[in-house]
Amino acid sequence: MDSNIPTTAGQDPAGAAPARVGTVVWGLIVLALAALIIVAQLGIVTLNGTYVLIGLMIGAGVALVAGGLLSARKRDNDPMKRKS
Numbered sequence: 008m009d010s011n012i013p014t015t016a017g018q019d020p021a022g023a024a025p026a027r028v029g030t031v032v033w034g035l036i037v038l039a040l041a042a043l044i045i046v047a048q049l050g051i052v053t054l055n056g057t058y059v060l061i062g063l064m065i066g067a068g069v070a071l072v073a074g075g076l077l078s079a080r081k082r083d084n085d086p087m088k089r090k091s
Contacts, residue, residue: 028074032067039063 040063047054 028071028078032070032074035070036063036067039066 043054043059046052
């Protein structure tokens, strides 16, 4: 028996892990910044960097809190993971 072969003990082969809220939020922030940079370079609108950063941080904070609450709610509804 070769000991270099990885085992799947303790893993759930039925499905892939869901995307984490933080990863999705940071991905959206990067996309929003890229879109704003493109819009600003095309001259369609003039942007104030401070206001853009404030808006992105407020949006990211709201998305992280909402995602965390939804994740906690989903986890609490799972009978296998319910707190006693």
